[in-house]
Amino acid sequence: DAKTTQPPSMDCAEGRAANLPCNHSTISGNEYVYWYRQIHSQGPQYIIHGLKNNETNEMASLIITEDRKSSTLILPHATLRDTAVYYCIVRGNTPLVFGKGTRLSVIA
Amino acid sequence: SAVISQKPSRDICQRGTSLTIQCQVDSQVTMMFWYRQQPGQSLTLIATANQGSEATYESGFVIDKFPISRPNLTFSTLTVSNMSPEDSSIYLCSVAGTGVQPQHFGDGTRLSIL
Numbered sequence: 066d067a068k069t070t071q072p073p074s075m076d077c078a079e080g081r082a083a084n085l086p087c088n089h090s091t092i093s094g095n096e097y098v099y100w101y102r103q104i105h106s107q108g109p110q111y112i113i114h115g116l117k118n119n120e121t122n123e124m125a126s127l128i129i130t131e132d133r134k135s136s137t138l139i140l141p142h143a144t145l146r147d148t149a150v151y152y153c154i155v156r157g158n159t160p161l162v163f164g165k166g167t168r169l170s171v172i173a
Numbered sequence: 174s175a176v177i178s179q180k181p182s183r184d185i186c187q188r189g190t191s192l193t194i195q196c197q198v199d200s201q202v203t204m205m206f207w208y209r210q211q212p213g214q215s216l217t218l219i220a221t222a223n224q225g226s227e228a229t230y231e232s233g234f235v236i237d238k239f240p241i242s243r244p245n246l247t248f249s250t251l252t253v254s255n256m257s258p259e260d261s262s263i264y265l266c267s268v269a270g271t272g273v274q275p276q277h278f279g280d281g282t283r284l285s286i287l
Contacts (some may be wrong), residue, residue, distance in 0.1 A: 097274050108265050108278035109216065111174070152215075159208050161267070161276050163216040 071155045074168045077147075083140040085167055087153030090134040096157045098129060100138045102149040103166075109152065112138065145169045175200050177265055177279035185285045186256055191251045194282045196266030201246035206276070207239070209212040213263045219264075222249040256286045 068086040077083040078130065099114040112126045115119055115136075120127045125141040140147055152166040176199040186192055196205065205222040220228040220241055228241035242281040253260055265281040 099275065106280075108177075108267075108280045111275045111277060112271075114275060156273070158272055160204075160218050160221060160269075161216075162218060165207075165215050 071153050071167045076170050077143045079171050079173050083143040085138040085151050086126045088135045089155045092133050092155050096155045098136045101152045104149040145171050145173050174275045178194040179279040179282050189282040190259050191254045193250050196249045198247045198268050203271050205249045207251045208265040232279040241257045259285045259287050
């Protein structure tokens with residue numbers, strides 16, 4: 066599976082958009098980009114995934130660059146409950162392999 | 174998505190003993206996995222639980238230490254054997270359908286070894 070690079074931590078003001086970047090320059094053609102988050106003391110929560118087109122659901126938007134070497138997860142209006150570790154994972158037909166993720170702190 | 178229940182949710186055990194963790198899913202799933210999360214760390218894949226056959230273990234994990242069963246499409250167990258303080262972790266069950274369908278996770282079993 067391709068390796069991903071994420072900043073270790075980010076801050077975001079409550080009510081503002083949180084933009085979480087991820088680099089995955091070695092992604093293969095059949096690998097998808099997945100985003101999960103883990104709130105303290107809970108199991109990882111699936112957020113969104115995509116192959117090459119931008120995706121949106123009730124939780125977030127996923128923007129994937131045309132060359133697929135990077136992506137951005139967008140939480141449009143961050144709340145305090147969005148404070149968590151966010152994981153960007155590139156995966157084909159294999160189990161998820163977690164990196165260290167980005168610790169997002171939403172500040173009031 | 175599937176509802177995943179793990180038992181126990183937490184336990185405190187004596188070193189040298191073994192504990193079996195159960196994972197029950199409310200619907201049939203193709204894939205089941207077990208992960209470990211050590212304190213302050215990310216998740217590490219232990220093994221893929223295969224129905225009716227031996228689990229597929231990742232490098233650094235062996236069947237004698239982490240025996241896994243999967244008798245059907247909704248249930249799996251992970252045993253942590255001959256526990257030591259280094260086994261203190263959160264153990265998580267994860268499930269997925271076929272192909273690139275997202276994996277989903279239970280809330281894990283928080284295990285402390287004294």
